[in-house]
Amino acid sequence: MRHRHFLKLFSAGAIMLSVLAGPTLANPVVVFDLKSGQILQHQDAFKRWYPASLSKLMTAYVTFRAIAAGEVQLDSPIKVTKHSAAEPPSKMGFKPGSVMRLDNALKMMLVKSANDIAMAVGENIGGSQAAFAERMNAEAVRLGMNGTHFVNPNGLYSPDQYTTARDLAVLVMAIRREFPQYAPWFSIEGLAVGKKAIPNYNLLIGRYPGADGMKTGFVCPSGFNMIGSATRNGRTLVAVVLGEKSAVSRAEAAARLLDQGFGAPAAGSATVATLAPYGDTVSPNDMHDEVCKKKTPEEQSEAPPALAKDVPKSPYQVKLDHVPTLVAVGLGGATGPAPKAILDQGGQEYADVPIPTWRPDKPQPAGTGPKVAGADAQGDRPAKTAN
Numbered sequence: 001m002r003h004r005h006f007l008k009l010f011s012a013g014a015i016m017l018s019v020l021a022g023p024t025l026a027n028p029v030v031v032f033d034l035k036s037g038q039i040l041q042h043q044d045a046f047k048r049w050y051p052a053s054l055s056k057l058m059t060a061y062v063t064f065r066a067i068a069a070g071e072v073q074l075d076s077p078i079k080v081t082k083h084s085a086a087e088p089p090s091k092m093g094f095k096p097g098s099v100m101r102l103d104n105a106l107k108m109m110l111v112k113s114a115n116d117i118a119m120a121v122g123e124n125i126g127g128s129q130a131a132f133a134e135r136m137n138a139e140a141v142r143l144g145m146n147g148t149h150f151v152n153p154n155g156l157y158s159p160d161q162y163t164t165a166r167d168l169a170v171l172v173m174a175i176r177r178e179f180p181q182y183a184p185w186f187s188i189e190g191l192a193v194g195k196k197a198i199p200n201y202n203l204l205i206g207r208y209p210g211a212d213g214m215k216t217g218f219v220c221p222s223g224f225n226m227i228g229s230a231t232r233n234g235r236t237l238v239a240v241v242l243g244e245k246s247a248v249s250r251a252e253a254a255a256r257l258l259d260q261g262f263g264a265p266a267a268g269s270a271t272v273a274t275l276a277p278y279g280d281t282v283s284p285n286d287m288h289d290e291v292c293k294k295k296t297p298e299e300q301s302e303a304p305p306a307l308a309k310d311v312p313k314s315p316y317q318v319k320l321d322h323v324p325t326l327v328a329v330g331l332g333g334a335t336g337p338a339p340k341a342i343l344d345q346g347g348q349e350y351a352d353v354p355i356p357t358w359r360p361d362k363p364q365p366a367g368t369g370p371k372v373a374g375a376d377a378q379g380d381r382p383a384k385t386a387n
Helices: 002-019 052-068 102-112 115-125 129-145 165-178 182-188 245-262 287-293
Strands: 027-033 041-042 075-081 099-101 191-192 196-199 210-220 223-232 235-244 324-326
Touching: 002 287, 027 245, 041 165, 041 245, 041 324, 052 102, 052 129, 052 165, 052 210, 052 223, 075 102, 099 191, 102 115, 102 182, 102 191, 102 245, 115 129, 129 165, 165 182, 165 223, 165 235, 182 191, 182 210, 196 235, 210 235, 223 245, 223 287, 245 287
Parallel strands: 191 324
Antiparallel strands: 027 041, 027 235, 075 099, 191 196, 210 223, 223 235
């Protein structure tokens, strides 16, 4: 009996190893088929991790559901509050009282990963940061994201804001299955804000064949996180990668995992919904010292660092081989109804300093071209700043 039991356990282990075939993984990952939910590869899928700007995917999901419920429309006004305007970079830098359409706000949040815009969306849709976080957590519970908790809509560091690779896979499936009409927003190559071009921090977009989403994130305690999706021959795979050491290495890791998924026959029967929890599910992982200690602000950035001419570049670090398609966004045009959360407060508005025109938070010197790194990057704050 013991011998048969051992063989049964060994067989199950062999199946799992076949699913995990490939280079040894060093951090939480999940690779899955979007249509079936079948998991092709995973490691530490239930390890507690700081989501950083991957939190903005839940912000988008809550907002998509609010649109579907009639609480708000794509052309509804999103007003920048004093609180949201004070959020640290990455940000758009609009002044308190500035107003934009909701769809433009979401595009800036997803492509630029703008923390000020994410907070403004949360405050306008939810009524306050705390109320919106309650909605984020309620959706997490409803979806079965049992290892996740939110306190803010933008992902700036808080010890009480955490998730897992498996839970993020659940969220991705909900977004892509329930709201396919918004899928193009996750594959935007860049934004045009006036004369300024802002590239997508997702380095797979425009470089990896079939890449079509979804989001990146970085704060020092989380390391470099990424969810990358790609579609080939009608099959969409998604790679969730947490805790990489740089913006380039996370893109390379996601590309490698997607390559393995597209190149190997499907193995294993576990799905995102049925994968049983395993390992340490309560101890958070903090990469602050490993990723940010004694490094320059440029190295603590979502933007890939510039390399000397004689240093070989990663394929995910070189410029696009084509002129990127930019989507114009900005202020104005918000002719739709105000969010119901605002109206429910008796008509009182957050911001009391209406400024109708855009003022960049850090004006760009003439002739320097688009600014996409340094102080404008999400990770330029090495300290664990709580929100």
